[in-house]
Amino acid sequence: MIISSNMKFNMIFRWWLAVILLVMPTGIYAKDKSERALSAQASQQMAAMLKEAWKDSLRTAFAETLASQRLQIDTLTMPLHSELIGDEPADGRALFISLHGGGGAPKALNDSQWQNQWRLYHPANSVYLCPRAPVDAWNMHFIGGIDDFYRRIIQMAVACFNVNPNKVYLMGYSAGGDAVWRMAPRMADTWAAASMMAGHPGDVSLLNLRNTPFMIWCGEQDAAYDRNKRCQERINEMDSLHRADADGYIFEGHIVKGKGHWMDLEDAAAVEWMARHERNPYPTKIVWRQEEELHQHFYWLTAPKEELARGKEVRAELQGNTINILRCDYTELTIGLNDEMADLDKPVKIVHQGRTLFKGKAKRHASTLRNTLAERGDPAYMFPTQVVVRVN
16 A cells, blocks of 8 residues: 555544543543533643644654655645744744746746745745745646645644744745735635735735735836736725725735836845734634635634635624624534633624524533644634534
8 A cells, every 4th residue: 555645644643633532631521421511721721732742743744744855745746945044933933935936837947946036035033935836837836736735834834843823924926926816815814924026916806815914016017917017906906905994904015116027126025024914813804705726714714615616705703702794605604713712601692694693602622622623734723612503
């Protein structure tokens, strides 16, 4: 039997979860195996234990990747270049994922663009990581399924380099900029901020960037494929979104005068700008639109897998212990909650367009913590309770 890198990763992670089940504190499960609800303190203790076991499992799973500097998932391989820059802050390093240019070109050209990306930016106190696209195509950084590569990179950095998962940034130049246009919205709940340099936006929607600060850089004379015009249009669009929602859609747009496709590193100012922002994994307002790569989870929301389709939307707000679902294009919705978001010792209320869907205590459970960590692969989205509501 041939064991792929993907299979090996899952086997190691599940083994560690099984170990955690064996060593959980007495009292979390009754003798008859029926699960007991956790207190806030017990929930926090269990979350901390699961997080450390999860990180231990990742160090084992990624040992080969770190040694070879190559990440493999199924048949695709992504070479990696990483550099530790500066000191490690008390709250953990930042991670800057920097995507190179090139595209539908010979492998040698794309290799040279990748190597050039190593030298472009120098973010302080961070892991600066440049992945080499796994294919040589115009959409090299955002092909179907590549989202898992970025998730694995982040997991590896969190476990092996003590990266703070709320300080993960995405940036890219040219073909890398094309990818940022697409990857920033469709994985918006992952990034602390993102910056697009000299890329073409295509037909992407920017709605998911409500809680993800975003920068746009393009040369005034970068007329190939009308990049300069399309970028200016998207600057105008972000401005309109921000004006309509003053607490969201934080952005800066720069059309650099006198510059073409190469901006002489004026765009390097994006590094410091991004570093001023940290991810809030629990925003009080969410706008979620499905893009071409379908995702079942977004921030604290989960949609039915069988109903996912591009263009479907959910809009929801969290106000104290009340969740207002303003729009939902699914028949049901799962809402993850923790003690940072609401007072789980008091009743929770979920409302859809004036109709109460749920009102009551949302109990904390160890199995929910364990399952959400396994599903999401991000400690921030390890929830002690989930409430499933029928919407339509």
